[in-house]
Amino acid sequence: MCETCGCQTQGSSDGKVVEVNRKLLEANNLTAQENRKHFDKMGVVAINLISSPGAGKTTLLEKTAELADGQLDFAVIEGDIETQRDAERIRAKGIPAVQITTGGACHLDARLVHKGIHLLEGEMNKHGADVIFIENVGNLVCPAAFDLGEHKRVVMVSVPEGSDKPSKYPTAFMRADLFIITKIDLLPYFDFSVDEAISSAKAINPNLDTITLSAVSGEGMDEWLSFLQGLVETR
DSSP states (O other): OOSSSOGGGTTOOOHHHHHHHHHHHHHHHHHHHHHHHHHHHHTOEEEEEEEOTTSSHHHHHHHHHHHSTTTOOEEEEEEESSOSHHHHHHHTTTOOEEEEEOTTOSSOOHHHHHHHHHHHHHHHTTOOOSEEEEEOOSOSSGGGGOOOSOSEEEEEEEGGGOTTHHHHOHHHHHTOSEEEEEOGGGGGGSOOOHHHHHHHHHHHOTTOEEEEOOTTTOTTHHHHHHHHHHHHHTO
């Protein structure tokens, strides 16, 4: 795991480690507040996407670009340990995107997102945006602990992962605003209970909204776009 969140020392009773981790989170939260102010000045809704690797975050954004053309303008800050691949996929859809590589860290933090905001402004040039997506590093553990300055947090679980993920990773759902179950076109091929996943998630966070969708078949995408448009209208 990474050194920036202290996850490599979890379980340690060393008071110095606890104090360092507390100070790291405090510094992160201060930068997150500045990020949120910056997003507000830009007039955008910032959405933090959290999921395991392969849950379909980038694919969802690609499909959103296809369906929302002319209805919703957005840009993307991509987070990965290495490579520019996801940002290249998003740019291929005509969407402004910047890649933030963490060099080993298992999540984005507010400092990295602050850097991404300024890079993205240069990428966007004169083009405006209604929404900025922050696609976090694929991980259901560490990203949940870090406020990035987002307005909304979306957690995703795909059908092949299993319906027990909310129970196994409750922290990821505690502060989320929306739970998306992805790849529902694969339901006939996997032992996945939509009811179990949703009930487990709502037991952790009763106020959690839920959407089931497939970026391949398009099922549920209308509900996702309506969710985004609702955020923009009440921005």
